[in-house]
Amino acid sequence: MVEEKRVDLTEQVRRWARVVYDHQRLGEEPRRCDVAVVLGSHDIGVADRAAELYRRDLFDRMVITGANSPTTLARFPRGEAVHYRERVVELGVPESAVLMETEATNTGENLRLARALLDRAGIAPATVMFVCKPYMERRAHATVLKQWPEVEALCASAPLDFDAYLPTVGDDRLVLDTMVGDLQRVMEYPARGFAVPQSVPEDVREAFHGLVAAGFDRHLLPDT
Incomplete structure (x- = not known):
């Protein structure tokens, strides 16, 4: 059994996270x-x-x-x-x-x-x-x-919005770190030949940078 790890997220972090999460879902x-x-x-x-x-x-x-x-x-x-x-x-x-x-x-x-x-x-x-x-x-x-x-x-994937999905994993930081890393890979991997380019709106990029500045950076690419 993995210990549940909840984080007291600010409302601003939650807003940024919802923007990124919604963009990443198709x-x-x-x-x-x-x-x-x-x-x-x-x-x-x-x-x-x-x-x-x-x-x-x-x-x-x-x-x-x-x-x-x-x-x-x-x-x-x-x-x-x-x-x-x-x-x-x-x-x-x-x-x-x-x-x-x-x-x-x-x-x-x-x-x-x-x-x-x-x-x-x-x-x-x-x-x-x-x-x-x-x-x-x-x-x-x-x-x-x-x-x-x-x-x-x-x-x-699971048909859940961000606020419903987050507690299903039991590790808030892991979810946000990984979600930020996934978005970075969407933006960076086309230049490396790993994926096709995707449009990333400015509000999503702003949310990404806000989450990185808030410390959710543990899944970023190592050369960033």
Whole structure:
């Protein structure tokens, strides 16, 4: 059990966080896809959402992908994909519907290794649902467009606004640090060839800089 870590956030920080969170969500309506790729992270709610969408018959197979990172080791000591797989099976997804990839340590590897696993299984999807954290949708979509452009991609996450989502993780600082880092990657990764460019409005950039100035900077790129 990971200890809950709540932070007394100021209302200004909450306003900035809502702006960033809302921008990072795409708000796509889930629809039937050939397969799902479930992106591992510190948030076990991603596995819960994947299981829910499977029970709604929105895909027949899923690939759960993820090794570990400094932010997930304490929560998932045996690896993100291992714990996610256990969770979805516990929630009623048959083991035969789950493929597991345990080596990926970043989003690009998630996609590359999940795709290779599907290839080995003889599965060539035309449509893929990427299940992830709410504030990771935009970055996941931009990465897919760059690195797996052959598929029609749809992103899905917990249908919660920021204030409802934050307590589901139990670590306020981790959520804000990671959310700030995700937005920075949306802005920076196109120049590095990792993702397609995304429009980032000025109010979102201002919120980003406000959160960084407030100290939510632990997931920023190391050369920043």
